[in-house]
Amino acid sequence: ISLSTFNHFYRISAPTSSPHTTMNSMIRIATGRRGLVRNVGVITRQCESSHPIQATPAPRLLLKHPPIGTSARANSSAPTPPPPTTNTGAASMSLKNAKTTAGTGDPEGLGGNAGFSTKGPVTWPALGLVAIAAASAVAYYKIERERRLENAMGKIVSTGKPAIGGPWSLVDLDGNLVTNKSFEGKWTLLYFGFARCPDICPSEMVKVGKVMDTLKKEHPELHKNIQPIFVSIDPARDSLKALRDYATDFHPDYVFLTGAPQQVQAMAKKYRVYMSKADETDDGDYLVDHSIVIYFHDETGDIADCFTQSMRPSDVVEKVVERMTFVPTY
Numbered sequence: 001i002s003l004s005t006f007n008h009f010y011r012i013s014a015p016t017s018s019p020h021t022t023m024n025s026m027i028r029i030a031t032g033r034r035g036l037v038r039n040v041g042v043i044t045r046q047c048e049s050s051h052p053i054q055a056t057p058a059p060r061l062l063l064k065h066p067p068i069g070t071s072a073r074a075n076s077s078a079p080t081p082p083p084p085t086t087n088t089g090a091a092s093m094s095l096k097n098a099k100t101t102a103g104t105g106d107p108e109g110l111g112g113n114a115g116f117s118t119k120g121p122v123t124w125p126a127l128g129l130v131a132i133a134a135a136s137a138v139a140y141y142k143i144e145r146e147r148r149l150e151n152a153m154g155k156i157v158s159t160g161k162p163a164i165g166g167p168w169s170l171v172d173l174d175g176n177l178v179t180n181k182s183f184e185g186k187w188t189l190l191y192f193g194f195a196r197c198p199d200i201c202p203s204e205m206v207k208v209g210k211v212m213d214t215l216k217k218e219h220p221e222l223h224k225n226i227q228p229i230f231v232s233i234d235p236a237r238d239s240l241k242a243l244r245d246y247a248t249d250f251h252p253d254y255v256f257l258t259g260a261p262q263q264v265q266a267m268a269k270k271y272r273v274y275m276s277k278a279d280e281t282d283d284g285d286y287l288v289d290h291s292i293v294i295y296f297h298d299e300t301g302d303i304a305d306c307f308t309q310s311m312r313p314s315d316v317v318e319k320v321v322e323r324m325t326f327v328p329t330y
Helices: 003-016 019-034 040-050 088-100 124-155 200-218 240-247 261-270 313-324
Strands: 169-171 177-179 187-193 226-232 255-257 275-277 288-290 293-297 303-308
Touching: 169 261, 187 200, 200 226, 200 313, 226 261, 240 255, 293 313, 303 313
Parallel strands: 187 226, 226 255
Antiparallel strands: 169 177, 187 293, 275 288, 293 303
């Protein structure tokens, strides 16, 4: 082997192992193959003088676990890494705080405000304000609904004549026969009730009296052509004397009528008045359930309008004036 060939092998393999070991191994391999066992020391010194060898410490590898096949005794001299630190006490304390600070505004268990409020977003005063606002909204809705219904009823335009009313005959407080023909040429406000009615009938009759007084004051020419009429639907108890006593409590323009039960039932049927005798007590007293409607007739005896219990006296006056002053256009 020549020196140049040896140097070539040395430059390739030297970085992978210690310098002297590599050099001696290469010389021995080369001389052994060629049978050149002589002058080994001379060649080695020539290589060292041509290429000075500097010892480089091998890098140290830190292994967490000993290599396979090595015993624990061989690695006992290596420094034992410190065990990983675990904050067991802090974790226990955090778990304890998580269990005991729920709902306190301190979710981290820090013991301070830490940006959290100790009060919830909903309080009793806030709930009270919400309840008041809701009640006010419901009340306003009901009032507005009733007002719109009344306005809508006033705008309804009907054609034709309703199948209500017809010929009838009764007697007045003086015992005189009175028929539907007796009021021709006048507008009439007709109401069905009974003298022993505790509240509804008196209220409606007082309302008609207020309408008459308002018309007399504001529309005297219309007031002269209107006649209020009361028809008893309880002829068994509403005698002429009972009606005379009853009439003293109401407007003087009223005309009170009664008759035989058959006459009263026939008239109520033509006006589609609902009548029902309530449960009778031991002393013979009873009430009568009936329709609560005021029928407004024109001067020919035809139905011009109907007024319900929900209408106020001012509403009735407005309707009466509107009907009596209406001029049809053809």
